[in-house]
Amino acid sequence: MHHDNGIWVSSDDLNREENFLQSAEKEFSVENIAETDGHWTASRRDFLKLMGFGLGAATVAASCEIPVKKAIPYVTKPDEIVPGIANYFASSFVNGGDYCAVLVKTREGRPIKIEGNTLSSVTSGGTSARAQAMVLSLYDNRRIKHAGTVENGAVNKLSWADLDNKVKGQMQLGGNIRLITHTLLSPTAKLALAEFMAKYPSTKVVTYDPVSSAALLIANEQCFGVRAIPTYKFGEAEVVVSFGADFLGTWISPLEYARDYAAKRKIKSVEGATMSRHYQVESHMSLTGSNADHRIQIKPSEIGAAVCALYNAVATLVGADSVGNLPLNGRAKAALTRVAAELVANRGKSLVVCGSNNVMEQVLVNKINDLLGNVNSTIDFSVLNNLRQGDEREIARLIGEMKAGQVSIAIVWGANPAYELPNAAEFKEAFANVNTRISFSGILDETTALCSHAAPAHHQLESWGDAEPKTGHYSLQQPTIAPLFDTRQAELSLLEWAESVNLNRQDEQPYYQYLKSHWASDLFAKQTRYSTPAAFWDMSLHDGVLELPPTPRIAEYNQGIFLNAAGVTQPASSEVEISFYETVHIGNGQYAHNPWLQEMPDPVNRTVWGNYLSIPVEWDGVNNINGWKGLNDGDNVEVEIKGRKHTCTVVRTFGQLAGTVAIALGGGRESGGCGVGFGVNVNPWLSVAGGLIHYFATDVKVSGKAGVDKHFACVQHHHTMGVQAMGKEEGKIINADEKSLGYKGFQGSLTDRSIIFQVNLSALPELAEQMAEFHREAKHLNEQTLYPDQTGYFGTGLKWGMYIDLNACIGCGACQVACVSENNVPVVGKNEVNRHHEMAWLRIDRYFYGDLENPRVVYQPMMCQHCDNAPCENVCPVNATNHSMEGINQMAYNRCIGTRYCANNCPYKVRRFNWLDYTTADTWPGNEEMIFTADSDDKPFYADNLVRMVLNPDVTVRSRGVIEKCSFCIQRIQEGKLTAKRENRAILDNDVRTACQTSCPTGAIVFGNLNDPASAVNKAREEAGDIAYHVLEEINVRPGVTYSAKVRNANEELFS
């Protein structure tokens, strides 16, 4: 076995399997090229035909007259719009309980990019991949374009007046009305709802969340008398223990938690560095688990036992009563005992959270925090978190009512129960008993298709609205584009049907007035900053957020609660267990119709377009790492749970506990958009206990290999940084360069090279010393050159560089989607990803290190390193890629002839080739069939003019046959320089911020001018000192991007 420095990307890498090596070696896969849908067969005759056609076409094109282009000005130009200059509007991304304060960048009236709003103390300018992608969902032709009646999966148009009459007619007949929603964050919407309920008192609101946290709410109500989620202060906790809570990715308020968590783990200087310590107790490696210092592996059904074990250990140490013990695997039990000691040692400075949906487990965790003195310290009830309010027991009750025919009108608002519920089939059946079924959904999703009426709401970028993500933290949502279709604000529909007297129907935007007057009457009085309602409104809208000072509130743990081990999840004895997890991009399917998110890889197993079954890998103890049951990535298996069978595609995943498998939620959507047909709908496999949904199942039957997914799309082995070959004589893997050079390590295998440095905090000074030696060695090697020193070339003016703190990077992928959005990176679709053709300029490489069966992870955002001695530049036969005096590796698309020599020669594998005309810049009919075309569409994705509205007009849309890559957001650099020049001043850090940098919730990416000693990027590099390094520093390409070594804070004394 081969992992000299203990870093690997996959079992294939470890085993040095031939297919991995081939895969790693090939920048671009050409396998399957004959099998794919294009049926490309080329003969000499075809070539001649095409050539003749090409010549003919060129002749025709050359003799054509230049088309007349129009320049159409405004009739009355709005003052605030200057064509060519972007406007930013503060708004909010709100989807159920997902929240992010954002700035919407608009160009000529089109929203094209999302930036974080730094004024919000909840998200602090960070964004999520989901928030970044919301602009694309606006420009979706599959949205419902008008109100109407729903029949056979289509909406037959009705005017809004007709719809209102019909609906009001039904409502006036009486009968029970039920509103089905996800968590509602909007106070004004709740006011509108109250008016509606006043008019129709038989109305009840049924709230559930797509991924439930109901047990936490119930437990908090029992323990603290507050049915809400407190503020968890990850930034103040020295020790964090999470029982399956993916708090960096998806749990409650991940952006806030990630920011605080990362702040506590950044290395400010090598000397005296401190970090918090993070234990994650889970079976499937979640995004949060992959960032943990220790993962304590348990089977999904052992969660109750694990909570009890920790509780008992803590209780013993602090002298409280313990509960019964449940059987738990020995390693976990031993580990938790040690964790307890550490928690007790950090009383008041630790934090235990739990993602499970079992009330007693949550109660026990509350009690642990109480015993540790964390309540009112790292757990703050002064500011409550509103992001999860749902309770699925309500919807179970509703299903009963509907079955009994007690509901005459159901209104579905933002929820999609026909897909999201474990008992969706039962819901569908009961739903059919409801006489009038109205949906506010903007797309024809599974539930809307079952409705009788569609009253489509605006997209959130077209809406007025507000949100209260945490008590006293208000956030406004404002439209940034006029509604694209004949849709109507959902709140307005409710107020119309309630015949509200508070609605000024004469006004152009009645709901805007409604919202404004609510803010004036309610919130204006609560603040002291502004003296007039007008100033208050204008400034709040400008800022996007309004934060009122919190009223301190001391929570009292209700000591009367009876704790018992019987209430927790009981360990099962089944051979295989499965856990179901939420990914950062797709959620429980809410985001499945967004191609940007579908094409963003799952951070841990790095699959795209669908959900895949993570299976454990096994080490034979000697030489080989094998997939469970001998399965390989891309193999199909039959999975049977509760008698339901599905075919799943497997992906071998490190850190998956033996005897467990896992699969993400959100696959297998049946209607509504381009996510249809990808993955498997696993919701019916979820189990329900005590009315609450549990995200695991026992008694799982997994068959052996049952076929192969021909288009298995996992980017793990694409664009890896390794050059290897099978040695003919020795019959083993060698490196061609290595052999010819005669010494090892110069251009060795992927993980032998200086790509990742990792160390435990305790050994940080030693690593710093080793790295200093490494830097000296690399410098010495790099100085052996015949070429003249070019340093002076960059000595004057600007020199751009980037610093990426691998300790702050949590792998959430927001930067990747931000890059796609900013730089018009095309979506290529699953089949093309399978052929290594994904176009992302920024990828997040995931490396494993440590224990083979329970490894740790480093995420490394990898994009063009803008080498000052770039190997790509001197192989280009047409000089299409070359260097600027500002240190940027430039790519001139219009000069590129597509030889791909540069991509071949790039040691970082960051160059992407446009194999096909992905953006349909010059669609030739022959290409189209292979370009990404969403299900049921008759033309390629980008051929839709509505989709093209999302394109950034400052960035060229690349056509077929050219290479593209990260440009350091050159358009932003140029804009920043111009701003500085116009203001007659030196350029500042804030003038130029790359898209990845602004999107990052943890501030892991710093960008700036290296020639300015005071720039943030230089300061960050200096702070990191010797642990800052260039990837492949020794090969003398002189990159412009610096990384920091990954430092973990493992408790090596306790876990040896």
Next chain:
Amino acid sequence: MLLKRICWVFSFVFLASLAVQAAPTIEEGKNLFTANCAACHAKNMRDNLTGPALAGLDDRWAAYPRADLYAWIRNSQAMVASGHPRAVELWNQWKPTPMNSFTGLTDDQIESIVLYINDAATAKPQGPVTPEASADGTESSGNMWLFASLALILALLAFALMRIIDNLGNITRVQAGEVPVQRTFFQVLTTKGSIAFLVFALTLIFGYKTVDNATRMGRSQNYQPDQPIAFSHKLHAGANKIDCQYCHDSARRSKHSLIPGSNTCMNCHAAVKKGTQTGTSEITKIFASIGFDPIANKYIPDYDGWSEQQIADLYKKWIGQEYMSANSLAAMNDAGRSAVETQWEGVLKALKDDSNGRIQGPIEWVRVHNLPDHAYFNHAQHVAIGQIACQKCHGTVEEMEIVYQYSSLGMGWCINCHRETEVKFNDNEYYKQYARYHEELKAGVRTKVTVADIGGLECQKCHY
């Protein structure tokens, strides 16, 4: 005999080259016209400006000796004084503006101008043009003519030399007692050498032309399309001296210079309701676009909802009313009615949207300057920071009746300017960071910093 022949050939070459230089050409005429006449005479030769339209000039002077025309151009007032009938006729028509005297023009030069006038007058008026100019802005057709003559001469020379060689060979043969070989012209042309040369020459020419045309594909220097409104920059920017950035107000802050909206026009035209040259025919288009009632002097509140009939009624009334007052009519006559109809047709042609049949809404101008999508150009950088005069790229727009594309907008043209243009290095704090250049300037090693010196030739300054 041989010497005689060679002398003959060389004298032919000499004469031919003289002829090339001396004969009147359109190219020369154009340059002379632009330099001397274009200030007063319209370039399209069909419109009267300060001076009369020049199309059909030959016909008007056909009755008189050519020398009279030359004399008129060299000194028109002298001719008027001498009582020349054509001169007097013109003076009566155009006084009190006399035509400038151009005593320096030779007869041939005047003929060149006349050639150009006739050519420009018969040329297809406007509309999209195929590329015809080279990147540096000079016309290539004149050069082609020269090259063609040279090629012909060289061919003749080659032919003569070949004959000389043949004859010399025959002389040798005769001296050696052999039979002289008489090759026919056809035999000479079909030798291997000739064919090889021909193939080589054709490849070279085709190759050159292919590359040259490919480079110029999509360029449209001198493009001067018809616009929906006969807007005169010459009047607005030239005579009235309105600043360019009054209307193109985002040039200083954005990448786009901006075509002004109708509301910008209305800043003046709410008061100036009739044009000095066009009367009601053009300005009515602005009113109809934005919905301004020139009779009541106010904007129409619900203009968006008006029918075409309503709009037509209002503006026809306005045009008619103005026609009557201009011609001091008490009642409308047929000529007036036809003028109203003609003008209204013009408004419809300019404003009616083919897709929805609406008159209300923006004026769709034809874009004159088009950059390809992969080239990024920012007006603000050049106007606000570089302080480049608009005329540097757009030509003397203030003298253009109808705007045309003055520069080639080719990459070579951009690059040349970036090479030559000096950066306003000391005026802007931003440039402080170029410490080395400042030192070099101080030390006298460097006299100036050009755009190229700070990276102005790099690909990603314009292509991203």
